[in-house]
Amino acid sequence: MRNALLVLTALILSAAPTWARQDQGLDCKQCHVCAQPSKADPCLKQAACPRHVESTKLKADEGPDVVILDDLEDLYVPVRFQHRAHARMVAMDGGCETCHHYTPPNSDHPSCRECHAAGGHAESLKQTGLKGAYHRQCLGCHNDWDGETKCANCHEKKQGERLGGEATGVCEHSNYAPIEMKELIVFSTSYAQGDVVPFHHRNHAEKYELNCSNCHKEQSCARCHTHGAESHPMGELQKVNLHDTCYQCHGKQNCSECHGRKATDLFDHASTGWPLQSYHSRLQCRACHGDANIYVAQDRTCSSCHAQGWGAGFDHTKVGAPLDDVHGELSCEDCHTAGMGQKPDCAGCHDDGRVYDRRRGFGQG
Amino acid sequence: MDRRDFLKTVGAVGVGIAAADASASTAVHAPPDAFGVLVDTTACIGCRKCEWACNQVNELPVQPLEEFEDKAVFAAMRRPDAGNFTVVNQWPRQEHEGNVWAKVQCLHCNDPACASACLVSALEKQPNGAVKYDPWRCMGCRYCMVACPFQIPAYQYADALSPEVRKCTFCVERISAGERPGCVEICPVECLIYGKREELLSLAHERIGAYPDRYLDHVYGEHEVGGTSWLYIAGQPFPSLGFPELGEQSPARITENIQHGIFRRFIAPVALYATLAQVMWLGSRKDEVAAAAHKAEQHGEEHHE
Numbered sequence: 001m002r003n004a005l006l007v008l009t010a011l012i013l014s015a016a017p018t019w020a021r022q023d024q025g026l027d028c029k030q031c032h033v034c035a036q037p038s039k040a041d042p043c044l045k046q047a048a049c050p051r052h053v054e055s056t057k058l059k060a061d062e063g064p065d066v067v068i069l070d071d072l073e074d075l076y077v078p079v080r081f082q083h084r085a086h087a088r089m090v091a092m093d094g095g096c097e098t099c100h101h102y103t104p105p106n107s108d109h110p111s112c113r114e115c116h117a118a119g120g121h122a123e124s125l126k127q128t129g130l131k132g133a134y135h136r137q138c139l140g141c142h143n144d145w146d147g148e149t150k151c152a153n154c155h156e157k158k159q160g161e162r163l164g165g166e167a168t169g170v171c172e173h174s175n176y177a178p179i180e181m182k183e184l185i186v187f188s189t190s191y192a193q194g195d196v197v198p199f200h201h202r203n204h205a206e207k208y209e210l211n212c213s214n215c216h217k218e219q220s221c222a223r224c225h226t227h228g229a230e231s232h233p234m235g236e237l238q239k240v241n242l243h244d245t246c247y248q249c250h251g252k253q254n255c256s257e258c259h260g261r262k263a264t265d266l267f268d269h270a271s272t273g274w275p276l277q278s279y280h281s282r283l284q285c286r287a288c289h290g291d292a293n294i295y296v297a298q299d300r301t302c303s304s305c306h307a308q309g310w311g312a313g314f315d316h317t318k319v320g321a322p323l324d325d326v327h328g329e330l331s332c333e334d335c336h337t338a339g340m341g342q343k344p345d346c347a348g349c350h351d352d353g354r355v356y357d358r359r360r361g362f363g364q365g
Numbered sequence: 366m367d368r369r370d371f372l373k374t375v376g377a378v379g380v381g382i383a384a385a386d387a388s389a390s391t392a393v394h395a396p397p398d399a400f401g402v403l404v405d406t407t408a409c410i411g412c413r414k415c416e417w418a419c420n421q422v423n424e425l426p427v428q429p430l431e432e433f434e435d436k437a438v439f440a441a442m443r444r445p446d447a448g449n450f451t452v453v454n455q456w457p458r459q460e461h462e463g464n465v466w467a468k469v470q471c472l473h474c475n476d477p478a479c480a481s482a483c484l485v486s487a488l489e490k491q492p493n494g495a496v497k498y499d500p501w502r503c504m505g506c507r508y509c510m511v512a513c514p515f516q517i518p519a520y521q522y523a524d525a526l527s528p529e530v531r532k533c534t535f536c537v538e539r540i541s542a543g544e545r546p547g548c549v550e551i552c553p554v555e556c557l558i559y560g561k562r563e564e565l566l567s568l569a570h571e572r573i574g575a576y577p578d579r580y581l582d583h584v585y586g587e588h589e590v591g592g593t594s595w596l597y598i599a600g601q602p603f604p605s606l607g608f609p610e611l612g613e614q615s616p617a618r619i620t621e622n623i624q625h626g627i628f629r630r631f632i633a634p635v636a637l638y639a640t641l642a643q644v645m646w647l648g649s650r651k652d653e654v655a656a657a658a659h660k661a662e663q664h665g666e667e668h669h670e
């Protein structure tokens with residue numbers, strides 16, 4: 001009898017479920033009030049459930065391009081959700097956790113269905129079901145944007161065999177104009193010593209690698225993707241915030257840094273005595289100047305940046321001078337007698353006074 | 366004398382008699398197993414699918430689903446009527462641009478004023494929470510329509526032969542069969558939560574506690590008119606969503622106390638018949654006067670010709 005009991009206990013213990021979240025280092029009591037939460041009664045305490053735990057930061061393009069949502073396929077065909085397009089939009093503000101509002105530590109973003117049961121509130125009063133979870137995520141923004149709640153905007157109704165469960169999701173909105181970045185915006189202000197402030201919008205965004213949200217803070221999707229109107233009205237950035245926005249990078253002291261400039265006064269790197277050529281002109285500022293907001297002059301010796309990597313593996317095309325077969329055989333020091341990154345000493349081999357010509361390359365002089 | 370004056374006269378007499386008893390209310394409780402629905406207006410998107418589903422499950426004349434996607438109806442506030450037991454209204458969102466929506470239907474009061482006003486018990490609160498209407502008992506007096514603090518019951522005026530009082534049934538057949546009401550079943554954002562009223566109440570308070578920025582600390586229907594089976598939570602004051610500000614006492618208690626007062630003192634028959642006699646006398650006098658005037662007018666006209 002006692003043996004039978006022992007066996008039974010052992011069986012029960014071995015059959016004990018493994019708790020998914022325990023593996024992720026979470027304490028059950030953080031979310032559940034009872035000792036044995038089950039799917040039917042997860043006994044969640046909503047107030048303390050962790051949200052917005054983000055362990056790994058993914059880039060917008062690292063997620064899937066398209067996600068087919070077909071768990072609840074019934075009257076409507078599955079939804080073809082353009083995940084990447086949306087991920088790129090939220091990357092401007094809020095990031096992945098705008099939708100993936102809970103990611104346990106040391107795990108990838110769980111899909112909606114991992115927490116939200118397909119049976120809806122019938123499963124647990126406290127947790128929104130899968131249908132509600134999906135629709136709240138999508139319509140939370142879409143309804144804000146255009147006030148539309150038409151089912152067919154995301155998934156078409158099944159009609160006989162015609163759509164036979166094939167995912168749709170080419171909604172009318174996908175035809176909307178993408179955000180067009182303005183080249184130049186000229187602000188006119190009441191500052192007497194210089195009323196005009198030309199703002200090179202594209203230059204800022206591209207050259208300084210700024211995200212939209214660096215300046216357009218806390219803007220909803222609808223702010224830029226104006227429904228039925230021209231996209232991206234710049235007027236959305238509140239006037240009162242303009243100074244604070246620029247001060248994030250520009251100093252407060254020097255008004256003339258912005259006020260009274262000519263619109264054509266774009267910064268020319270040659271004015272620092274270091275004209276950018278070929279490879280360097282394609283670099284972002286911070287590749288040399290680091291992440292500091294105010295860029296200062298750098299040490300001009302090549303090795304201040306190219307400290308490593310000289311030697312056998314060095315890709316000489318990077319300096320704009322691809323080596324031909326003959327020169328490729330030589331060691332670096334054979335030409336760069338004055339040191340790595342310094343001008344080559346052609347006369348060491350060639351006594352006819354020729355020098356390397358960037359446009360003509362090797363061997364033709 | 367029209368119906369309003371009649372009611373006023375009778376009411377004045379009644380109140381005079383029973384004023385002393387009107388305060389003798391008893392606390393009301395929902396039946397222990399009453400079901401309810403918690404409406405989270407902060408999640409509602411105004412899609413009107415619940416309206417369509419309600420018409421479907423109640424076998425009311427229904428237009429295709431696409432017609433319910435028309436937002437033009439939000440231009441005016443609507444009330445449920447004999448052909449639509451539930452309607453969704455749109456309200457301006459406070460402290461934020463945009464709109465909020467609130468679904469309206471019978472709230473299935475714990476102590477329904479409609480049932481209390483009904484002289485033939487055609488409306489009755491069921492143990493499962495529903496306030497159920499029995500067309501066989503109904504005599505068509507429409508007192509329930511006057512009594513309901515939410516102006517819910519509607520009348521099939523267009524039906525000349527067997528008109529009925531119509532209102533949300535709480536899908537009583539469906540919930541008795543263990544299913545969810547039609548509107549709850551369809552709501553795409555699950556802002557309608559069906560369950561035991563007690564559990565819904567604690568859920569509502571838990572949500573309010575967890576998201577104080579999102580919700581106002583008020584569960585509409587917890588105490589209003591003695592409590593209702595349908596409960597609402599919102600992010601802005603309920604009057605801004607079309608809900609009347611009501612006390613904690615059911616109007617049923619007041620009317621019933623008045624009636625009970627009348628009957629306890631045995632004054633009712635005497636007072637009522639005296640009043641009625643006076644009303645009728647006044648009415649017939651008026652009619653006579655009117656008839657005489659009419660006659661005179663006609664004579665005059667004839668004279669002219």
Ligand code: SF4
Nearest residue numbers: 471472474477479513
């Ligand atoms: S809301 Fe009106 S109709 Fe519904 S139960 Fe209450 S009093 Fe009756």
Ligand code: SF4
Nearest residue numbers: 419533534536546548
């Ligand atoms: S409970 Fe039933 S009758 Fe009432 S509004 Fe919902 S669907 Fe209509």
Ligand code: SF4
Nearest residue numbers: 409410412413415552
């Ligand atoms: S179905 Fe749900 S979301 Fe849509 S209007 Fe009705 S209550 Fe609101």
